[in-house]
Amino acid sequence: MQTPKRTTFHAVRDEVKRRIEARIWPQGALLPTETELAEEFGCARATVNRALRELADQGFVERRRKSGTRVKTAPVKHAKIEIAVVRQTVEEQNAVYRYALVERSVSEAPAWLTSQLGLKAGTRVLHLLCMHYADNRPFQFEERWINIATVPDIEHADLTTVGPNEWLLNAVPFTDAEITFSAVSTDTKLSDFLATAVGTPVIQLERTTWLQGEPVTYVRMTHHPGYRFRTQY
Amino acid sequence: MQTPKRTTFHAVRDEVKRRIEARIWPQGALLPTETELAEEFGCARATVNRALRELADQGFVERRRKSGTRVKTAPVKHAKIEIAVVRQTVEEQNAVYRYALVERSVSEAPAWLTSQLGLKAGTRVLHLLCMHYADNRPFQFEERWINIATVPDIEHADLTTVGPNEWLLNAVPFTDAEITFSAVSTDTKLSDFLATAVGTPVIQLERTTWLQGEPVTYVRMTHHPGYRFRTQY
DNA sequence: GAGTGGTCTAGACCACGTC
DNA sequence: ACGTGGTCTAGACCACTCA
Secondary structure, three states, rough: HHHHHHHHOHHHHHHHHHHOOOOOOOOOOOOHHHHHHHHOOOOOHHHHHHHHHHHHHOOOEEEEEOOOEEEEOOEEEEEEEEEEEEHHHHHHHOEEEEEEEEEEEEEEEOOHHHHHHHOOOEEEEEEEEEEEEEOOEEEEEEEEEOOOOOOHHHOOOOOOOOOOOHHHHHHHHOOEEEEEEEEEEEEHHHHHHHOOOOOEEEEEEEEEEOOOEEEEEEEEEEEOOOOOOOEEE | OOOOOOOOOOHHHHHHHHHHHHHOOOOOOEEEOOHHHHHHOOHHHHHHHHHHHHHHHHHOOEEEEOOEEEOOOOOOOOEEEEEEEHHHHHHHHOOEEEEEEEEEEEEHHHHHHHHHHHOOOEEEEEEEEEEEOOOOOEEHHHHHHHEEEOOOOHHHHHOOOOOOHHHHHOOOOOEEEEOOOOOOEOOHHHHHHOOOOOOOOOEEEEEEEEEOEEEEEEEEEOOOOOEEEEOOO
16 A cells, blocks of 8 residues: 655654554654654655644644644544535435425514624514425424625525525625534424424524624524434544 | 735635635636636745645635636535533533542443444443533533443543543543434433433434544433534634 | 646745743 | 744646546
8 A cells, every 4th residue: 555655744644643643652742843754754844844734733733833743632623513505415315305485574683683693673684484304304494584684685585496595605605604503392383394292302503694794694493303413533 | 914025825815715705706616727826926836725725625615636626616614513521611611520420330232332333242341420510510411331342441440530531532542433413302310410300302412432443432421401512614 | 648736845934932 | 042833935746537
């Protein structure tokens, strides 16, 4: 399995990682400088730099000018959860995706929402209830509020065929968002939509989205019972 | 706010990102080649490469040899959830952390566990029940099984003062893991430990960990009612 | 086959942080 | 002040992938 002739940054990265895992460089230890490592591996310093930078990104080491590179003691692992468009999530399970708009109304933002999004009282919002199905079984119930002022076009958009999330992604693709995961019991309404008994525990994902500081939308996505988020690291 | 005199990869990265967000390069569009961008920005190709590589890592663009760099159509957002040691999580909330070992026993792995971890029948495992408190209120209930063969020392470790997770991190710090988040209802046992009514929805985090391919431990961490995972992107 | 990103090099200067 | 990582350059060759 000897791929390259020259010393690649992969080789350096993997070897350094190996030494950390083998405790040759124990937790908290100071690694040799980039120049020293470059000499040892017989490569340019830039190559070592690239390798160590990746390890730093992955949380294995901590780098500081002048101080040098240290093995992290309590590596904070990041569990990356992919938040894709629902349709994509469903289709990745080889299931047939179906979307339905349940309810649509325009009103003044309720008090809790103005505080949640930091809106002025009396702001007009679009309120939506939607269902997402996988193979015609309930997959996710979506309740969403959209700040019409930030995306005026949404008021006259046809949301019966395309879900609001996909519509928004298409209109304002890159934004800041804050997400929370929690566990809730289904109430009567949720039970109806998710076709489950009242009081079933389900995962609820809430997301608030901003576009350049302006609040755009707040959404609650409630998944069908048994749904899990999976990830590795 | 003009920091550098020379063109930095930050500048290139931010400008490219800006153009994507401003739809100057709409979704699916092909970006200029690295060489062309380097010319435009008046910098070396390596600088452009670094910038585009970061944007690719962040999921804004997709790069392929020969084809070039394209703006991603459905940017898969990654919600990074930090999985730290419980103690750290608690202390970050400015709460006093307390740990208690509830039960400890050694036995043969039950059938479901051998299948979960890919163990041989009859493998000896350490089974632990632990509680983690924040300001003396239940924070997390932990039920864990450890494959003794992979970490023999654990059998004689004192786990009454240090939690098994911290002990393991200290003994075998870097490993592969698979995590799932789900919502469950508290049963009688969980309700007792978490001081809540039976049937309360709570978040359960399950993690299986391997050390160089060998299964080390499987753990179920059940959080107190109302606990949320928060993140941004 | 040819175009595009992937990577390496050798050298240089810069910036941050510690002494 | 000075040491260490951070970054840029100019040029080179490689490797993947599409036509």
